[in-house]
Amino acid sequence: MILEAAMLHVKEGMEGEFEAAFRKASHIISSMKGYIDHECHKCIEAEGKYLLLVKWETLEDHTVGFRQSQKYQEWKRLLHHFYDPFPTVEHFKKVAKG
Known part of the structure; x- marks a missing residue:
């Protein structure tokens, strides 16, 4: 299992619109x-900051299967105009469980 993590910085005043668009894009x-699961969390301390976590079976399921698909174009259309700056996406693998 691979965990994709992205810190999303949503433009000021667009948080409500982003959250509505994210709910649409989730499908x-x-x-x-x-795809295994995903969560989007809103930061308590910083306005407009969100953490997106997505679990994938393999890295390629995200980087190739999703990113190179037609569905990704719809994802981009719904969400990418909200970000400033554009998020850095990183991938993690579990090394320990508590």
Whole structure:
């Protein structure tokens, strides 16, 4: 299992619109091959800051299967205009469990 993590910085005043668009976009990512689960968390201390966590079966399910799909174009259309700066996406693998 791979954990994708992205810190999202949503433009000021667009948080409500982003959250509504994210709810719409959630069906896109959840329909992809290799998708396991995802969560989006709003930061308490910093306005407009969100943490997106997505679990994938493999790295390629995200980087190839999702990112190179037609569905990703719809994801981009719904969400990418909210970000400033554009988020850095990183991938993690579990090394320990508490």
